[in-house]
Amino acid sequence: MSPKRHHLLCNICGDKSIGRSFGAITCESCKVFFRRNVLKFKEFECIHGDYCNITVKSRRKCKKCRFYKCIQMGMKTQLVQSKSSENNTIDDYESVLSNESLVNYDFNQSYDNNKVISRHEFMFDPVFKQLTDYQTFNELESIRLSELQNALQVFTYMSLYTHNNIEVTNIYKLYEYFCRKLEKDTQNVVSFANNLESFNKNCFNDRLALIKFGFLEILILRYAIRYNTETNVWTGNLDNDDSFVHSLEVLKYEERNMYNIYKDYYHKLIPESQCDSLIMDLLSAILLLNPKRPYLIHRDVIKSEQQLYIYLLQRYLLNRYPSESESQIKLQNLMNTLIDIQVLNEIEKRNGIERYLQYFGPISKEMLFN
Template sequence: MGNNKELMKVCVICGDRATGYNFNAVCCESCKAFFRRNASKYDNFKCHFEGNCKIDLVSRKFCKKCRLKKCFDVGMKKEWILNDEQKQLRRTKIEENRKKRKNSDSDSEKSNDTKDNNNNNNSPISDTDHSTIIVDFLDLSPSSASTTPKRFNGDFDGSIEIMCKNLLNYRNRPSDNIHESVYQKTAEFEMSVIPIARPIDELTEKFNDLEINRLVELLNATHKLKSPEVPITSEAMTIEDGCKVWRFKVEQEIHKMIKMSKVLESFQKMCENDQIALMKYGCIEIFCMRLTMNYNFEREQWTYVTDDSSSTIMKLDLLRSAKYELYRAYKRFLDKIRPEWESDTIILDLLTAIILFNPDRPNLMYREMVKLQQHIYMYLLQRYLYMRYPTKFESKTKFLKLMSTLIDLHVIKEIHVTNCLRNDRDQISPLLREVCDVDDNINNNINQLWN
C-alpha cells in the first residue's frame, strides 16, 4: 500500500489527487474544470493579498487570480481548450476512426482467411515458414511465427504514394512543434504505474539500484551496436551506390541488434511471437536513429563502417535524387535531434530501447507487457535528463522533443521500405525482404538460410 501511495500522481497546482494530463499539465478534476472555465478571464480577476496566495487543496477556492496564475506558471495552455464546434468535430473524427479500424480489422481477417486457404491448398511454403528467416536469427522455433503478417502483393495502385504523401505532410509543421500524439503518449506514460519509478520530488542526483541495473544492462546491450573507428576508403557518388551501401549496412546492423536483444532480460521474457514482431518492425527505425552517431553535421555526411578496415561516406545531399522526399525527411529529423541529443550516446541508447519496445507494432500478442517495458525506458530517459539539466522545465522539454523525433524516424522508415518495395525488390536480401514484408515466390535463397 505504501508503494502505491508513493506512485500516486498529484495535481501540480493544488496537490490533490491528479486524474490525468490536462491542457499540458498533470492536474486534478477540479483544477481542470477551473482552468477550462476561466482561462480567458485572467484580467477580470483580482487578488486581495498582493498576488502571492498559497494554492493548495484547502485554499484553492480562496483566490481565483493566483490559482489561474499558477495554472499558467506550470504550463497549462488555454489554446488547448476546445469550443463546442471543435469538440463535436473531435467526436466525429473519433467515431470515424473507430469505424475505419473496425472495417479494417474485418477486411484483414477475411484477407488472412483467404490467404490461409490458398496457402494450404497451393503454396509449398507458408507465411509461417517465410518468417523463419528472422526466427532462425533469434534462435526461436518456427512455431513462434504463428501470426500472419500483412504483406505487399506487388500491385501498385497509388496507395504507397498516398501513404508517403500523408506521412510527409507532417514535415510542414514547424520543426520545434511537438506533435499532439507525443503529448498523448507522454500523458499515458505519466499516469502509468512503473515498477522502478519514484515521485519527482524524491528524485536526487543519483540513480537508485533498480535504475542502475536497468541502465547498465541496456548500455552493455547497445555496446554490441558500436562500430570501430576506421579510415574512410570510399564515397558513394550516386544514389544507386548509396542505396547499395545502405542495404548492406542495415542488414549488418540487424544481426547486431539481434545480439543486442539477447542481452536484454525483458526482451527475452517476451513470447517468441512478440520478439519477432518487435525486431522485425523496429530494426530499421533503430538503425536510422543510431546513424546519427556517424553523421557529421558540419559536412552533412554519414560514415558507414563496412568492415574492420574500411568505411564509406555518403552525403546528405545525395538523397535529393531519392524518391518520396527522403532528403526532406532526413533533413527534418537531423535538424530536430541535433540540439537535443548533444552527442550524448546514452540518450540514443535509451531511445533505442524505447523504439524496440513499441506497443504499436503489428502482430503483437501481449501489448501491455511491451508498453510496460517502453514506459520503464521512457522513465529512465526522463530521469537521466532530469539529472543532466538544471531545471525540470528544461529536462521535460528535452524529453518531449526527443520523443517527437521518433515520429520523423517512422516517416523515414516508411520511405525506405517503400523504396525497397518499388525500386529495389530484385536487389534486396531474403532478410530485408522479410523485414520489408516483400512477398514473392522465390524461395531458394530462403531455404538456404534455413539449412
C-alpha cells in the same frame, strides 16, 4: 466570404474549402477529421496498399490514406497539439509510438539553414564517466541501465576511422553499400535485443514482431551518430577496414521527399541528444519495446517495459538539465524525433521495394518485405 475564396477547393478531397486549417486549404470535414485523429492517434489500415484516391465521395472510405494526404498537403500536427503539449505524461509519449504515427509528420517541412550549429555542440558527452556510480538512480535502475549499455556494445565496431573511405556519389552504389551494412547491423539488433531481459521475458511471437517491425527504426536512430551536420555527410562502416561516405545530396531526387526528411531529422535529433550515449541507448530500448507493433499478443507487458525506459530517460534528463521544465521540453523533443524515424522507416521500405530490392540481403529482405 470574399469571391476569391469561393474558388478555393480543399487540398485534401476537392470539396469547397473554408480556408486554411492547420497549414493547408481544407473543407470543414477534412479539418475536423485531421484534428480528431491527431489527438487520438488512431491506428488505421488500408486494404488497397496505401494508394487510395481521396475525393469528396471516397474520403470516408480510407482513413489512413486520407490522413496521409493531409500530411502531404502541408497540415501540421504541431498546430493541433501545441495547446496540450505542456501537460504530456509518460502515457502520452507511448501514444507517439503508434505504428500509424507516420501520419503525424509534415512532409513539406524544411530545415532553417540560417540556424548555424557549431561543432562543439555535438561533441560526445562522457556519459560513462558520469554514471559509473549511478548516483542518480537506485540499484534496480542502475542494473537495468548497465544491462542496456552492455547489450548495445554490439555496435561498438562502428569506428569512424578505417583504412579506406569510399566516396559514394551514385544512388545505386549507395544502396549497394548501405544494404551490405544493413545486413550485418540487422543481426546486431537481434543480438542487442536478446541481451535484454525486458525483451526475452516476452513470448516468441512477440519477440519476433518487435524485431521484425522495429529493427530498421533502431538502426535509423543509431546511424544518426555517423552524420556530420556541418558538412551534411554520413559515414557507414562496411567492416573494420572499409567505410563509405556520402553527401546527403545523393538523396536529393529520391521519392517521398527522402532528402528533406532525413535532413530535418538529423538537425533535430543531433542537437537534442548531442549524441549522448545513454540517451541514444534509452531511445533504442524505447523503439524496440513498442507496444503498438502489429501482431503482438501481450501488449500490456511490453508497454510496462517501454514506460520504464521512458521513465529512466526522464530521470536522466531531469538530472542533467537545471530545471524540470527544460528537461520536460527536452524529453518531448526527443520523443517527437521518434515520429520522424517512423516516417523514414516507411519511406525506406517503400522506396526499397520499388527501386532497390535487388541490393537487400536475405535477412533484411525477409524482415522488411515478407
